[in-house]
Amino acid sequence: MFYFPTIKLKKNSEPIVFIHGTGMDHSVWTLPVRYFSRKKRDVLSIDLPGHGKSSGKLISSISGFSDQVFQLLDNNSIKKCSIVGHSMGSLIALEMASSQPHRIKAMSLIGTAFPMQVNDQLLQFAKSDVQKAIDILTFMGYSNQARIGRNKNPGMWMTESTRRLMQRSNKGVIYNDLLACSNFKGGLEKAKKVTAKVQLILGSNDFLTPTRKAVDLIDSFKNPDVKEIVNSGHTLMVEDPNKVLDYLIEAL
């Protein structure tokens, strides 16, 4: 499994593991990865199997992805870590923190909800007309304001950047990932098993995982720290990178 930065991990290190969402790769975490690296923290921003630079077969379930991430940690003799997950990545993080709670110190879930039920029509497009699915995900992935622009990261047009990233995904990835989100079950019970310190970062204008769909999940965690970013949509790391980083610094 490819991860960035491509460094050799120290023995007994307790890295922060970043897990991207549907059809994405490690590059969505460039800014926080640079911060935590500067602060001499070990960081692993992974490309899930079949995504980005990672070879390997796609995995059709959240628990399967979670097993793979644990495998990577085991291969590097890492006993404990913190996790940050966005969207589908947040479900993988939840699965990890509930299946092996003793190994996860802190966790931040960004743009999350449970259930993360994907609209049937969108799933159908993802299977038969992936460009259309990418267009819908891009459109719904941003707040109305962000679609007009004024990126905090100067000179970059947000929606097209996201579209391009998804267009780079291998055949079948988007459908696979959306289906994995939809099929993820028992999230609330899993949340109850989590012992790690939990933070949720949610966008008030998120059309893909609206905040109201995170309420049950929030209620299932013990003492979660909930951060809402006003006016942000689902692509929080692009729409408000500095706030996301500030919150991650608090959580990790």
Place this chain on the structure above:
Amino acid sequence: MKKPKDLKPSTLSLHAGQRPDSDFGARATPIYQSSSFVFPDTETAAGIFNVERAGHVYSRITNPTNAVLEERISALEGGIGAITTASGQAALVLAITTILEKGSHLIASKSLYGGSHNLLEYTLPRFGIDTTFVDLRKTNDIKKNLKKNTKLIFGETLGNPGLDVLNIPKVSKIAHDNNIPLLVDSTFTTPYLMQPLSLGADLIFHSATKFLSGHGVVIGGLLVDGGKFDWGSSAKFKTLTEPYEGFHDMNFVDEYGPAAYINRARKEGARDFGACMSPHTAFLVLQGIETLSLRMERHIQNTRSIVDFLDSHQSVKSVCYPELDNHPDHKLAKDILPKGCGAVFTFQLEGNKETGKKFIEQLNLFSHLANVGDAKSLVIHPASTTHHRMSNDALKKAGITESTIRLSVGIEDCDDLIEDLDEALTYSTRK
């Protein structure tokens, strides 16, 4: 489920990249005429320098007014990001130097703006970057001239001066089959007439001096990254795929994925070559872009009427415009430029060099100057100005004769323009 409703071009021309200013609610884009930006604390400063936080440092590299223009042109072109530059010429230099180095080669169209030709033919070879000029209509010639070190193909969407229409789908296919990006100069077409990225181009630059501004009061350039080209697919683009010692050992492909190119261009080229656009200029270009679609519509309407007028005038030998069926790219133009082939074209007078001079001097509304794409109509006589050093033979090769006239049609009332042309034609060809 929400249906994607992407904003359309005229809306993007007015809104993309800007929301009402958060401090005072200014509806227009404020001009942040400031060389530098205050850091709230030392830790944030370190964070912005290490590009772990978004923000502005110094206006050579980024500026909030310029950023609006960068987003706006990206939105109009369907690109992922852009960089504003001091001139169109600076945008071309930035486009090339971001991925080419000493020992690199590029293939460029034979029909280029003179300034671009000078850069490629005379200046870049001094820095070890060589160009082969090819008629991009002849795909076999492109293929024949590809070398191991060829890293770019470059042409104008509408070539100079014969308005060769660049067959972007065909040429980009050859480029991509060989892991090379296609760069186009889209100055004459603007995103209103054509979106080169959707046809297969990878990078675009504009002289914003021209139609994008329309007012003819600034010099400026824009470089747009389409974000589609896979820089990591070959070992050709080391500036993007290997750690860059000059910027935190950054590997741009690893850190930015689709946005590797534009990030390298900013973090190296904008920083080191320093050909930045002033925020005031960016503001003026934005003012122009707000009315781009209205102006282009009128430019085309007027151009079509004038082309018709000249084409049937007894004192005119021929008119060169791709919408006329005698133009070699007539069919292609219908396909990829259905909204029009720009507002700059040439025609031949019946007569000689003297006729040309007399014609220009007699014009009243058309201004005789070295520019194109102003809202005001412009004219030039290449044989006595831009191309005056050339022999008759060389002129012929460039498709220019002693009686060639180039017009850049503005947005005045067309009847007035036609009357001006008619009078000058009558006067200059009077025996």
